[in-house]
């Protein structure tokens with residue numbers, strides 16, 4: 001997990017994924033399967049990616065009553081992904097149930113998938129959060145609160161923006177993962193993301209992994225783009 005660049009495979013179907021991966025010539029990547037792809041292709045897409053040696057973040061952001069999340073996680077554990085997630089807004093009891101489900105579904109002698117909680121989506125601004133969720137504290141306070149709940153529930157980390165990574169590490173320790181989408185190069189389109197940061201900023205904040213989607217998947221030359229991103233991410237590690 002540490003220092004990974006996770007590519008968000010936000011594609012409509014397996015055919016598009018195959019077309020995207022083909023020029024990587026078998027390179028083993030850390031990829032994210034989200035709702036768009038999983039709802040279309042189901043578990044088969046996970047098997048396909050695993051069979052090709054890729055590490056997988058299954059980003060389904062479970063958010064339901066504890067019993068339902070526990071049962072769903074029991075099933076997802078059998079896919080043997082590296083990383084799965086829930087929404088912290090589902091509450092501590094729900095997050096505890098997620099871990100119980102993962103443990104119940106993991107074969108004896110195997111390690112359960114790491115589980116992280118989405119705090120505030122990176123597409124949410126502080127103003128939106130205040131007005132629409134009626135949460136009147138600063139956004140960082142809300143993120144830290146959700147991160148603390150996630151840690152108390154036994155989760156392994158959170159999804160947050162790079163802006164909150166340092167305060168989370170200071171409060172909850174370096175071993176608690178901070179996985180950060182909303183990463184952009186200076187020249188990239190922001191799109192729907194509100195809390196964006198560059199790879200250099202993310203590295204300096206000590207995030208565990210960055211998630212990059214459209215900047216790579218929609219570029220004219222995804223392999224060159226991926227290499228540019230990896231170099232930007234690594235350069236500041238030296």
Ligand SMILES: O=c1ccn([C@@H]2O[C@H](COP(=O)(O)O)[C@@H](O)[C@H]2O)c(=O)[nH]1
Pocket residue numbers: 008010034118120121122123159160181182183191193211212213214215
């Ligand atoms: O808070 C969150 C949680 C998840 N995401 C996901 O990350 C990628 C980001 O894609 P970009 O194209 O680089 O914006 C996408 O799959 C989201 O579903 C997030 O952006 N923010």
